[in-house]
Amino acid sequence: MTSLDFSGREQLYYQLYDRLFQKIINGTYTIGECIPSESELMKTYQVSRATARRSMEMLANDGFVKKQRGLGTVVISTHPKHSPQRVTKYSRKKRLEDVIAKKKVIEFGVIQAPEEVAEALNLEPETEVICLNRVRYGDTDPYYLEINYFEKDYVPEMLNRNFSEESLRVFLDKTYNIQWSYASQQIYSTTAVSTISDLLKVEEGTPLLHIKRISYDVKDNPREYVDSYYLADKYFLEIELTI
Structure with missing residues (x-):
């Protein structure tokens, strides 16, 4: 499922982060593999560049991905370096x-x-x-x-x-x-x-x-x-x- 909830009950960047987080921990994106670029995420999920970028930054801050010149954003771990940013929800x-x-x-x-x-x-x-x-x-x-x-x-x-x-x-x-x-x-x-x-x-x-x-x-x-x-x-x- 690629659609997000645009009702405003949950921030889009968090929803996108969670989608990518789930794909990393379930093996859809494996270590050494690139996740979609900001432009690809914008097209797939119909979000702004700022939303796509913030989601990627959250993944990087949690130690899942890292930008590598000439390659893109690469998965470097399937385990967070600290508690991931999916702490509280309804x-x-x-x-x-x-x-x-x-x-x-x-x-x-x-x-x-x-x-x-x-x-x-x-x-x-x-x-x-x-x-x-x-x-x-x-x-x-x-x-x-x-x-x-x-x-x-x-x-x-x-x-x-x-x-x-x-x-x-x-x-x-x-x-x-x-x-x-x-x-x-x-x-x-x-x-x-x-x-x-x-x-x-x-x-x-x-x-x-x-x-x-x-x-x-x-x-x-x-x-x-x-x-x-x-x-x-x-x-x-x-x-x-x-x-």
């Missing part, structure tokens, strides 16, 4: 793409950035930002609430689109060609307050995973702030460690 009791049937827009428009959003996006207080608030469903059941924030002047065309049907990440990539680099996340356990419980159709006080994420472009600028609430009985956190 595991689903079902594959997310198999269960998310629809997205419902709850709120979509321009607001003055709350203090937390302004700080996350490195904006002046009360700068105008676009707020996109959606609930994602599996069949008829809500699975999670996701609130995305962007500086209005950075992505003004966003206001003219319908994100109950269109993929936000694909829109950003195609319209603005944003070169995503990395994201930082904070994960909390919490319980549903009334406004959230109403949207997720659960009792007030139901356990939730509260996840805050800031996504950065290749120039290290924070471009997106996401505030999400996941139903804890459908998601759990899994830690993978190499020992």
